[in-house]
Amino acid sequence: MSNFSIEIREDRNIKILNLSGYLDAHNSNELEDQLKELIDAGFTRIVVNFSNLNYIASAGLGVFMAYIEDVREQSGDIKLCEMTDKVYTVFDLLGFPVLYDITRSELEAIEKFKV
Amino acid sequence: MEIKPVYIKTFLISVLITLFLFDSFSFLTNSASGLNIIPDWATFTRNFLILFSSFLYLFFKLNKTVVKKPEPVSVSWKSILWLGGFILVTILINVASFDIAFHKSGSVQDLTSLSSENGNDLSVDSTQNGDEPDAVSVSEKKPVLLPNSFFSLLASYVIGIGLFFFVVQSWIALRSFVYFKRTPRFELNFRILLGLIIVTGILDLTTTGSGSLMQAISIILYIAVAIFIGFNSFRLGWVLYITRRDKIISIFLIIILFVLGSVILSTDLLSQGDSVSYLSPFIYNFIKFTLIYILSFSGISLFSIIFHLPTTEAFERKSSELSSLHSLSKLVSNVFDLNELSQAVVNYSLQTTLSEIGWLELYNPKKDGSQSVKILAPQNISSAEIQQLIEANSESIRGKLVNTRSLILIDHADTSDLLDKKLAKARKISSLIVVPLVARGELVGGLFISKSIQSGFDKDDIDTLSTFADQAAIAIDNTRLFELSLEKERLQQELFIAQKMQMKLLPQTNPVVNGLDVESVSYPAYEVGGDYYDFIVLPEDRFGVIVADVSGKGTSAAFYMAEVKGIFQSLARIYFSPKKLLLEANSVLFGSLERKSFVSLLYCVFDLKRGIVSQSRAGHCPLLIVRADGKSEFVKSPGVGIGMGSSAVIESKMAETEIQLEVGDICVLYSDGVVEAMNENMDEFGYEKLRQVIIENRNLSAKGILDCLISEVNTFIWNGKANDDLTLVVTKWLGMK
CATH class of the missing domain: 3.30.450.40 (GAF domain)
Incomplete structure (x- = not known):
């Protein structure tokens, strides 16, 4: 029903995932596979850019939870950035901001890795 | 009035009997001087009646069996037997009539003298000019059966009518060949031929004279008959479809038929059949043309069958292939x-x-x-x-x-x-x-x-x-x-059982609580869902309401939902503080839940004595409070979803709030299926619309409010399909009595 796509960039050894479209229970496994592939390949510093994502379902949130511990154990992190208000509300409601780094801009998220 | 076949039959038989009696009578009264003493008008009437009745019979019989008969046509060599039968009978009758003529008339008579004597009887209007030189020259000095005795008269009737019956059967047989895989054009050709033969037969009666116009018409008709005999003889489609064995049988039958027919035509045996021509010149003509048609048809068929004999095998193979394929495709579907x-x-x-x-x-x-x-x-x-x-x-x-x-x-x-x-x-x-x-x-x-x-x-x-x-x-x-579909059916059945089981995990009725009007509903998006809600009656006039949503949908969510129920039911009796309960539940679930799964939860405990609701939220949609005066708020206290972190980590991020209720205040607990209900344009129902619907209907009972909201959501979704579980609990504070 909806389109969802992922675009991957690399910036100074940090993988940046650009999500766009609608992320729901049916296509959240796409994102999951993508994250798994990156982590298995040894990339633990990941920034997810939500600027083009229109909608996220609770199953989509679960994907981040599945890997956050893995990457944190390897001193990496998954940082989330540039959420629209609507998407942020969903993350906020579940209490994500207290557990994850959610930043306004992508640059901020990348800067945070350098600290 | 409907003309029944039996009327026509009765009529025909009575005509024939009358005529026979008439003939007998005139013969007996004139036996001494021969038949030519019968007055002209009587001869005319007699001949006319024979013509008319045989015509009627032809029309009736052929119309019924040859032209109209709607049954499907089947071709076999048995049809040829009818043709052969007809020709054979014709020959036998001629041989027999020779005998009869020879014995009964006492001597073999010369036709030349007879024809001058009996010219009147042979045709309708040849009264002036009695002799027929053409006919005479062909069959000179041959014995004929003349109705010059009672016995030969009877014989001419029996022979004429019997032959006529056979000739009709022959036409039926011919029809089965000509009509094989026919189109309307072929039907028309066949009918035209039949019509032409009838017309020529009648005209022939009137053209024995030398009238040039009638002769010209007669010649044209003869040519037309010949052409149409040609057309109809080339209807040979049936040859292809009969088996090799049938083809060989057919060849032999046709050869016999052809030889016999040729014998009749070439030796002019037929013309001896004055017995027939005495009875009715029309029938005589009709038989003659039919014979010609049969010979033409069988001759052409013979060649066709012989030429098709070598290809029969291939054709049979193809058709057996076709029928095998047909049986096979029937098998395939059955x-x-x-x-x-x-x-x-x-x-x-x-x-x-x-x-x-x-x-x-x-x-x-x-x-x-x-x-x-x-x-x-x-x-x-x-x-x-x-x-x-x-x-x-x-x-x-x-x-x-x-x-x-x-x-x-x-x-x-x-x-x-x-x-x-x-x-x-x-x-x-x-x-x-x-x-x-x-x-x-x-x-x-x-x-x-x-x-x-x-x-x-x-x-x-x-x-x-x-x-x-x-x-x-x-x-x-x-x-x-x-x-596969059987297997799917089985799974469907299992899911159906799971659905029934899950429905049992949810409250079956709305609780009756002193001071609180409670109404609730839950719809899973699929067979089973991850939404859970429950009520619990606690000591000291307290009443707990919980709404939870397990992330994900379907079967896995359903299992966690059952687990959540177990945990809630046991913890709620121990911990009256909502926040405490949520943290304890998190301790149990964190680690046992799949990593990517979490549970959002909202727990409210109503203190019925004091009219206070205390609530704690674990990542769930916030409690909506609509006051009796129309003011409203979403109680968005801090909170983290269950299973997202250890209790130690999330303890500081959770809060518990107490809200004082006044009479008429409404508390709404709901899952995200309500606010995220989506229409075709991917618009969500949203928090504001939820708030508005509750405010507008705040004076209704809890049930009234719930019904209004559900119908609003359904109207909003309209053609879209609900793609998330939807749970809704509406409570209205009435004040404890």
Whole structure:
């Protein structure tokens, strides 16, 4: 029903995932596979850019939870950035901001890795 | 009034009897001086009545059986028998009438003298000019049956009417040939011929004179009859469709028929049949033309059958192929038994390609990527032999089939490296064809057919076998789909049971609480869902309401939902503080939940004595409070979803709030299925719309408010499908009494 796509960039050894479209229970496994592939390949510093994502379902949130511990154990992190208000509300409601780094801009998220 | 056949029959019989009596009477009264003493008007009337009644009979009989009869036409050599019967009877009658004429009239009379005597009787209007030189010259000095005695009179009636019956039967037989695979044009041709013969027959009566106009018309009619006899004689489609055996029988019958017919026409035996022509010149003419038609038709048919004899085999093969295919496609749609079906496929294949050995193989992909092979319906070979034959070489023919998925033709099987040569020789497997069975792009098996001659399969065989293989592939695919759908049905049944079980986990009725009006509903998006809500009556006039949503949907969510219920029911009796309960629940669930799963939860405890609700939120949609005066708020206290972190981590991020209720205040607990209900344009129902609906309906009872909200949500979704579980609990504070 909806389109969802992922675009991957690399910036100074940090993988940046650009999500766009609608992320729901049916296509959240796409994102999951993508994250798994990156982590298995040894990339633990990941920034997810939500600027083009229109909608996220609770199953989509679960994907981040599945890997956050893995990457944190390897001193990496998954940082989330540039959420629209609507998407942020969903993350906020579940209490994500207290557990994850959610930043306004992508640059901020990348800067945070350098600290 | 309806004319029933029986009326016509009665009429015809009475006419014939009357005429016979009339003839007898006039004969008896004039026996001394012969028949020419009968007055002209009487002769005319008599002849007219015979013409009319036979015409009526023809019309009635032919119209009923030849022209109108709607039943399907079947052709067999038996039809030829009728034609032969007619000709044979004609000859016999002539021979017999010769005898009768000879014996009863006392002497063989000369026609020349007779015709001058009896000219009046032979035709209607030849009264002035009695003699007919043309007719006389042909059949001079031949014995004829003249109605000059009572017995010969009777004989002429019996013979005339009997022959007429046969001639009608002949037309029915002819019709079955001409009408075979007919179009309206052929029907018309046949009717025109019939009509022309009738008209010519009548006209012939009136043109014995030398009237040039009538003669011209007569000649034109003769030509027309000849042309239409030609047209109708070339209706030979039936020749193709009769079997070889029938063709040979037909050839013999036609030859006999042709010889007999020719004898009649050439020796002018018919013209002796003055018995017929005395009874009715019209019938006489009709018989004559029919004879010509039959001879023309049988002559042309004879050549056609002889020419078609060599191609019969090919034609029969094609038609048996067609009927095999027909039976096969019927089987395909009716039979789900693979053994029966493959038996039929192999048998038909062997029959139509004249082969000896055949079998069908089914391939099922195994989990490790290899194929399992099942041999079905081996004919004239055993499964063990097949294995030995096929697996002789490491480069198996099966492997080739699986890889190429195309037809494999081995013209010299007994020298092929793909097979066990020794066995192939021993079993006379000289050529082998393997046709892949492909259904929906998947190779499901192979059809193996072998002949005892080398290079035995021609293009025709290959086409036939490919067609059979396609049918078999469809059937095998159908059978597999059928099994799959059975399996699906079983799963559906299981899900249905799961759904019933899950519904039992939710409150079956709304609780009756002193001071609080409570109404609730929950719809899973699929058979089972991840939403949970529950009520609990606590000591000291407290009442707990919980709404939870397990992330994800379907079966996995349903299992966690059951777990949440167990945990809630046991913890709620121990911890009255909502925040405490949520943290304890988190301790139990964190670690046991799948990592990517979490549970959002909202727990409210109503203190009924004090009219206070205390709530704590674990990542769930916030409690909506609508006051009696229309003010409203979403109580968005901090909170983290259950299962997202250890209790130690999230303890500081959770909060518990207490809210004082006034009479008429409404608390709404809901899952995200309500606010995220989506319409076709991907718009969400949203928090504001929820708030507005509750405010507008705040004066209704809890049930009224809930019904309004549900109908609003359904109207909003309209054509869209609910794609998330939806749970809603509405409470209205009435004040404890």
